[in-house]
Amino acid sequence: MSNHNNGAVVRVEGLSKRYGDIEALRGITFQILPGEVFGLLGPNGAGKTTTIEILEGLRQPDSGSVTVCGMAPAQEPAALKERIGAQLQATVLPDKIRVEEALELFASFYQHSASIEMLLERFGLAEKRRSFFEKLSGGQKQRLALALALVNDPELVLLDEPTVGLDAQLRRDIYALIEQFRAEGRTTLLTTHYIEEAERLCDRVAILDRGRVITLGTPRDLVESSGHGTRLEVRLAKPVLPSRLMQLDAVMDCREAEGRYFLHAQPPAPAVAALVRFLEAEGNALLDLHIAQPTLEDVFVEMTGRRIGD
């Protein structure tokens, strides 16, 4: 795989895009390095799909610059499409096209193409090669969409919400395929609003909210730098003011939602001990306690005050 722009396969600077009154992107900037699995994480409407579609050349930015594989998508669309593979959020094909025919047809558009047999085997579609698109299950359609993204053996793969709407098993299958991309040295950009997906698959993640990159780094760095410490989720017999829980030893913050209290503590052990003492003194009781390491969700909550799924 070749390097471009000081090593970056994708280079995005100050990208803005507006749809009427809605500002979809507000000057986002990031780079993707060769062989990296890069994630754009954010809630619906954050600007993930707009960003990836600009990189694919499907949309034009209002301002900012984009370079993909050393080319500007708007300037050299045909040459660029030879080198990238893309999977749309929803891939629609004619109902009566067979799996094998779809792969052969789309492969025929490229100067260089991958082996159709290999793709059928790799994406578990060999037995479905004669099936019509309309007869495929959701997971099979998604696997076909991924296979189509690889028909030209691309150096950069762009995946827009590749696991949305799939059950847990199918999601794990897709994760395995993306990990194969990494093993092959392909650069991969994926958008997702699943925390687990970003943490598990991505070398680096840019968290988007309302058209802005609010933070960017490896999942571990982002979590560690958030300063949140361990997360305690508790349910109590009687309600209590969150401000009183915040005064306990080692507790950094506390918020209440739907009868549950979410505390961050560093270190966690003194905080748990202080919580138990406080409840005894108040005549209250601990009904439930969960202790978890912080996640990218916590990072998002810390920076936006909202959950990704809100």
Place this chain on the structure above:
Amino acid sequence: MMASIRIALMSIRLVMRTKAALFFTFLFPLLFLFVYLGFFARGNPDADLYYFGAVVTLTIMGSGFWGLGMQSVMQRERGSLRRYRLAPIGPGSMVLSSLLANYLLGLPTIALLVVCAMGFFHMPLRFSLLTLLVLVTAGTFAFAGFGLTISSIANTMQEAQVYNNVIWFGLLFLSGVTVPLPMLPQWIQRFAAFLPATYLVTSFQAIMVKRESLFDLGAELLALLVSGTFGLLFAWKLFRWEKEERISRRAKLLSVTFIIPFLVMGTWMNAHRGLGAWEETFSLMSRPPLAAGQHAAPADGNLLEDFENSQETEILLQRWQVSTDASAAGHSLGELDVVSPGSAGSEHALRFHGRVAPAAGSDHGYVAVRYTFLLAPRDPGPRGIQFDVRGDRRLFQIRIERPGEALGAPTLTFVPDSGWQTVRLPAAGLANPDASSRGGTTWVLEIVADGAPGDFQLDLDELRLY
């Protein structure tokens, strides 16, 4: 170009797998064929050809408007164009693939129509298939441009249906596709000169009924090709991959320039060429009872026809009308041609030929040719009619009558052979014309090939009164 061919071939495969698409592509045009030739033409070979032109035009228009145009909008609305957009192919490839698929699907449909028209309705193949192919190609090109332009400016399926319906029904009823143009008021005929469908249907009818060549239809072909080119250019420039993309009002207005070739053509037709050519084709097809001024009349006192002026062949053939047993479920065929040489050293003769093919279960079929002529009052009146014949050794019957009224004269039968011989039919009534008809009396000579099944051929020349 290769991408367009591959997409077109895939589109054809997809049509073959969809029952509704198969029905509308292949069977629906056959319904029109059976209605037009079965109900309107009713066994008249010229009418078969005339209405066949309308059926082919309908088929081409239908695939342009409802097949090609709607399919593009549907694909865009459904989102299936997006996947193509990710590949290194452009709008030009998509437009070209639509055109190719439409054309390649249309050809077998037209071939099926020709075969069914000949098989079920005994339509004579009086036109060159190559000429038909060229005209089908030009027509498909023009209406593909039309359909794709509409699909380019329509934002939704609903909008495309509205545009299509307005234009489709306008063309259907005002261009001669449904109602022959000469049957419409003259102001509609003048308006029809601006419609692309008019040029297609009248061109088909001209090559089939009047046996015109493509050189005679240069202006019509040019208008179809220029219009198709305009349409495809618009479709290419205005092509949209995404349903969210909207077309500007300015672009919509710009696309109206698609009709410029037909504005020019219509103006020219109305100002210079006139509408007589349509009338001429229609009269050749319908051959209504001739008005007094159009009747054949003895030229040199006694001579009715010697077939020597080959430039007037079409006019001559207007006076000769073939009828068959098609209305009695027979399959007999009859045709007329001017051939060389004629009798007694003359250059031309009329050939009446075909095949007697009775209906199932019957031993006898029927093919006749009827000749209409006008006889002015004179003194002394003729005693009968005579003509030279030669042909197959088959029994033929002749009789002479006034339209709608049997004369009562006996029917004469004769058997020709390969040498010329003269046949005389005495008819006392010829000498006693209707006193009330000062302008003359119309007579019909009928020659019938005897009912035994098989091919027949009869050459006629020097038709005169004696």
